[in-house]
Amino acid sequence: MGGRPIAITTFIAEPMAQRRAGLWTDAWRRLRRNRLALVAATYLLGLVGVAILAVFWTPYSTTHQGIVLPYQGPTPAHPLGGDSLGRDILSRLMEGAQISLLVGVGTQVVVLALGVPLGLLAGYFRSWLDAALSLLINIFYGVPDLLVALILIVLLGHSGLGQIIFAIAVTRWMDMARLVRGQAMSLREREFVEAARSCGSGTFKILFRHLLPNALGPIIVQATLGIPQAILFEAFLSFLGLGVQPPTPSWGSMAADGVQAIRISPHIVLAPTIALSVTLMAFNFVGDGLRDALDPRQRR
């Protein structure tokens, strides 16, 4: 890692609070200047709001069939039209936001839970822990992610949201583990760690109070950028018939159902696809923005 924008008075372990303040306020300042990331972040917050709203209210029922003429295009009463069973697309889109967000964020939570501890342990302790982890990572890389997800979903029983999140996370944790491992390996050589050790700090204290906060930046970026992939994977599983089960609408399953009618009623597949597209782009922009903001090598 390049030089940190902190004064190098580190023969004494500085209080974490002060150092953190320096890094994060700088980052925040840079992020604020990134218009695209700000717009994207605002959109995402709005989306979360819509998802929460949909728990209590949607314009029409999301499961009641025949309230619109099936395959009907957008009308003033139903701005996004009706799907193949005559359900209101706008309402289903709103509820679908919940699933997409839950899958996206939930997957990353599990990825963090799996990848961070493993990566920290491997990177800090090296030796056989590191070799074992590397072997594990290589094996998981050698197995196509579809296979792992498929087997897990089938073995864990009918695909509920939890199973899907876990199955997707199991195929994605390796990148996070490798990243954290790399961070741990480079950070352990740093002076503040040595200082902490010489002060007699316990291992876990070093890992979680000193190493982790410094590695947090890239970890957050990686997690944010991993969300779009997870959401797309759920769409893929829906296409195969393994995604969230009906009648719960997810954008992926709405797209999978709608793609069959693409020639007579393109709006059925366009609505969830555009929603997916914009949301995924937003996550990408925010992730990029975070990366630029936290990367001290940027000369901006």
Next chain:
Amino acid sequence: MRFTWRLPRAFCVLGATLLVAAACGGGGGGGAQSQRLASDQTLRFPILGDFTTLDPGRLDAETDAEVAQNLFDGLLKFDDNLKTVPDIAQSLPDVSPDGLTYTFHLRHDVKFWNGDPVTAKDVIYSWNRGAVLQGSYATNLSAIEGYDKVSKYQVSDLGQLETLLENHDPAVSMSGLTAPDGMDGYTVQVKLSSPAGWFLSAIAMSGTTGNIVDYKAIRQDPNNWWQKPDLLVGTGPYRMTSHVVNQSVDFQAVDNWWGSPKPTVKHVHLDIINDASTAIAAYEQGKYDLMGFGGYSNLPLADVLRIKNNPQESKQLLLHPKSRSYWVTFNLVADAKRKAKGPFTMDAPDSKDLRLAFDLAVDKKKLVSVVCQNVLCTPATGGVLTKGLKGYLGDNQDPLSKFDPAQARSLLKKADPDGSKTRGLTYVYDPENPLNKPTAEFLQDQWQTNLGVHVDIQPEAHKQFIPDRLAGNFVLSRDGWQADYDHPQDWFDNLWGSKLGCPDANCSSGYTTPAYDQLLKKADSEPLSQALSDYEKLSRMLIDDVVYIPLYYTVGAFLIKPYVKGAGTNSQFDYYWDGYQILQH
């Protein structure tokens, strides 16, 4: 990208039309389909999945049968209009007055395509083989004396089985099958163990057990003979010439075929394309001559609607009812083997009212209009047997097909006042057919809206769904049946009753009553004209006990290019290929 320098096709038509127009001096007559035969008599169409097998002794899937019916023949067959006519037999069999003995006189000119003649030995061999192999349709032969013993024979080595069959070993030979004129003769006598009015219908079924196969070919590779073009030997007008698994199959017309009509189409080419919409797009591109044939008439609704609304293409669309019914089945029995229980079991108090409540709460007409757009299915108002079949009760004759939410609610309140019985219910279905999922969602919506009961819907892969359902592992399930031949026995023997194995084996609903069994036995032994009223009584029994919720009868969708003559379908199968012709186009 394809540079169609063969594009001249478009120019050819244009040029030819201009020439004709010029020669005829303008005026009408442009664009009418030529009636002359094309020089390239090759028929091409896609199927959505490869065969399981083409061995008549093991056939089960619709695709397999649709193809095999052109490769093999039986003693009798259903013609394109579903009339029972003799095939390898000269005429319909002589039946003894007690209805136990059928004597078939075979034609003398029937040959396999490799030249081997067909004699009594081949018929007896084929039927015994079918009984031993215990494919899904071996039960077609179950009325024959000796079947019970032979069907229990444990096969472990197919090669050894071949030897036993050819030598007419008693362990694998049904005692009811004899050849009065000797094995090289042309007479086959069949003795039944008890009278069965359905026997002729069962053996006339095309492309299945009962079709005649050539032991001289099979013995050369008992395990895989049907995969090899030289060994897939039948008496039909076509034979297989190549098979690239999961990709394509080719068939060639047999020279000097003994039957009629003599095939005009010389070459049939099938491509295997998984996605129905893609196959339809390829058909529209001009790559295929037919669509929906070969057992894949459940085309996606969106494509059918699109084609229907296109004035030019809609002429190529053929919608034809299929003999297939769909209904919801309740778990009616809970015992040591059937553990799923549920509130609908017949021994539970008020369960009939509960079943009736769930039945009346479903708006069947709305179901058909929303899920099928009134195109791919019609409401099932005349009982479980599909409209058009013998045994159909008549339009609107099934009281279970009514929709009465008010009565449904009052029945529910009576049967389940505190709602405890109807908590945690699940309806199981398999996404195999594109209509199953929307139907499940619709049912869930109806029960929620009209009854206030929440039912979970759960998809299961077909291969898991069927064994689970047959074992009674469900509370509410999708159910359905496709008629194999036009005789009510096909339904009543295979869906309910202790002869089938109810309640613990082979039985979805678990339904059986002594009255049902007794009446069924009587009906099965009578000739059809007498039996019809008994079968109708059986239908009424099912209705009185509220054994099912009727949903719809399906309609098959087919696409036929205007230059293909003679192609079509009835409610059971596609017309035989030997009647098709490709006109110039």
Next chain:
Amino acid sequence: MRWRGTLLYIGQRLLLIVFTVLAVSSIVFIGIHRLPGSVFVSERLRASQMQALLHQYGLDRPLWEQYRDFLLGLLHGDLGISYVNQGVRISPLVGREALVSAEVGALALLFTIGLGMLLGVLAAIRQNTWLDYLFTSTAVVGYSMPNFVVATFLLLVFAVFLQRATGGMLYYQIGWTGTFGSLGEISIPAFALGFPYASVVARLTRASMLEVIRQDYIRTARAKGLPEQLVIVRHALRNALIPVITILGPLVIGILTGSVVIENIFGIPGLGKEFVQSILNRDYNIVVGVFTMYAALVGIANLLVDLLYPLVDPRIRY
């Protein structure tokens, strides 16, 4: 000798591949047999008939016995027979399908890298112009839509609309002839397969090109008076290639996964088409065969990718 290290490395990796393939096969074998449901299933099949069938195929033997026979067969490269397409030998079937998938996948990879790098380079040298924004946004859009939507859309455009628009002169013909298909038949599916990932490559190339262009040795090259094109191609591009090679591994896996969708939609007789059907069909041996092939393909592809590194970056050595 320089080569000794490389050979040793290749040897190690091959061993790892064999180990992974064996592990995957075994896990899948046991897993698929444990799945509820049976391969011989039909609405008409009576329980006694199913038992007879299971017995005929030896599927009612204890699992360890079947596993032992399976391993023995696997060591001879024999994956057994299919139960759904009764009697079909699986090894030749899966082998042929693997070739088809590899063919489409390789072409897709070419598209991805070629198109992606082209877009990335153009965007980088015209940074912050409208061209840059156009390319980057096209790239991002392709990357954030579900691949089955993109595939269906492309199929419609090239097979249906193009045919109508050019009156049948130029269009993509759906289908697959022979074992290897024709160039026209492969091109559109390969494009559909590679397109979503082209955007990833484009972004990466653009970012690394931007970084490289700022370097001193580029300034030196320019100062020497070399033509701009030479500067870009010879010096900048070579170094920008490195990060692309880094993601080649995940790229290959992504293309393999994507092929499941693409092959289904375009009707291509490859592994992807076989994949989901065989699981749904509980056709035990084919499932194991497909997964084995996948594991082998992925392992070999990863190995090839790792062997590419030294070619591009001489600092890396094995």
